[in-house]
Amino acid sequence: MYYFIVNPNSRCGRGQNTWNKLEETIKESGVEYEVYFTEKPGDARIYAGKLTNGCKESNVIVAVGGDGTVNEILDGLCFCGSITLGYIPAGSGNDLARSLKLPRNPVRCLERILHPKYFKLMDYGVITYGDGEVAHRRFIVSAGIGMDAAVCHNILFSKSKGLFHRLHIGRLAYLLIGIKQLALAKPSKGHILINGVQKVEFNHVYFISAHIHPYEGGGFKFAPGASFEDGKLTVCIMNNRKKRKLVPVLACSLLGMKIPNTGIRFYTCEEIAIHMEHPMAVHTDGESCFCQKDVQIRCISKKLRVIV
Numbered sequence: 001m002y003y004f005i006v007n008p009n010s011r012c013g014r015g016q017n018t019w020n021k022l023e024e025t026i027k028e029s030g031v032e033y034e035v036y037f038t039e040k041p042g043d044a045r046i047y048a049g050k051l052t053n054g055c056k057e058s059n060v061i062v063a064v065g066g067d068g069t070v071n072e073i074l075d076g077l078c079f080c081g082s083i084t085l086g087y088i089p090a091g092s093g094n095d096l097a098r099s100l101k102l103p104r105n106p107v108r109c110l111e112r113i114l115h116p117k118y119f120k121l122m123d124y125g126v127i128t129y130g131d132g133e134v135a136h137r138r139f140i141v142s143a144g145i146g147m148d149a150a151v152c153h154n155i156l157f158s159k160s161k162g163l164f165h166r167l168h169i170g171r172l173a174y175l176l177i178g179i180k181q182l183a184l185a186k187p188s189k190g191h192i193l194i195n196g197v198q199k200v201e202f203n204h205v206y207f208i209s210a211h212i213h214p215y216e217g218g219g220f221k222f223a224p225g226a227s228f229e230d231g232k233l234t235v236c237i238m239n240n241r242k243k244r245k246l247v248p249v250l251a252c253s254l255l256g257m258k259i260p261n262t263g264i265r266f267y268t269c270e271e272i273a274i275h276m277e278h279p280m281a282v283h284t285d286g287e288s289c290f291c292q293k294d295v296q297i298r299c300i301s302k303k304l305r306v307i308v
């Protein structure tokens with residue numbers, strides 16, 4: 001059985017257009033399917049939970065939307081039966097699709113899902129945060145604290161996002177908001193604890209992101225070495241006394257060029273605890289986890305079966 005969970009509002013309405021293009025092909029294929037449309041944030045998580053809770057059958061859950069929709073679905077999944085995830089990108093950033101090199105044409109993506117040849121057992125991450133009531137949230141692409149998350153928060157609440165998408169210059173919105181956040185960003189002191197044993201202190205951290213996949217923020221290749229099959233997080237730490245040194249790092253990440261090694265450090269680990277002296281914005285797959293001083297992030301190895 002195929003269950004499609006569609007965010008009709010992803011990329012300011014593109015999700016609905018994408019679904020309209022897909023539906024005819026699905027009907028023609030004769031497969032058994034059901035479709036669920038999200039109406040608000042959180043719906044995809046609820047649908048994914050209801051569809052998989054206690055289910056022992058072999059089902060395919062197909063996300064139609066952006067990285068945020070896949071994030072919610074992954075977060076809601078119950079891994080009790082044989083669950084396979086399919087993804088048809090219809091978002092703004094589409095970092096997961098970029099990493100998996102999925103076809104841009106949604107019908108071609110659908111055909112791969114209806115006639116799958118390749119599956120991958122993929123890692124995912126879990127971020128834990130909160131002082132009183134501790135929250136856990138899964139992520140598929142990356143989670144981070146600091147400037148990158150502030151950009152995500154800004155995009156989520158930006159009024160001009162819709163206009164940029166209607167003009168087909170959505171990536172420009174990310175870039176402009178990124179430049180604004182870079183201008184506003186204030187570094188923090190902080191430290192990390194890698195795999196519970198290695199402590200590293202930092203004096204001027206702008207952001208720390210932990211990656212399962214190399215890209216985040218709509219095409220910034222912050223973690224070129226990240227692999228979704230190694231059971232490890234690639235952690236990227238932007239730490240520099242001079243803010244201007246971050247500009248070439250950000251430019252090279254966006255252009256997919258080799259990142260200069262001044263101001264950026266990488267670690268590979270199964271888990272990391274991050275402490276910042278000041279509360280900073282936190283994101284998972286571009287979705288807000290508010291502002292936090294402490295977060296723990298770990299990698300769950302090869303648990304998610306995905307059609308690629």
Ligand SMILES: Nc1ncnc2c1ncn2[C@@H]1O[C@H](COP(=O)(O)OP(=O)(O)OP(=O)(O)O)[C@@H](O)[C@H]1O
Binds near residue numbers: 009068091095
């Ligand atoms: N019907 C809906 N109306 C408004 N928001 C929704 C709806 N369904 C889901 N959402 C929320 O929309 C947000 C963004 O969704 P999604 O990630 O799919 O699209 P996007 O932001 O355009 O793409 P990307 O994350 O790749 O940049 C998520 O936070 C999700 O919870």
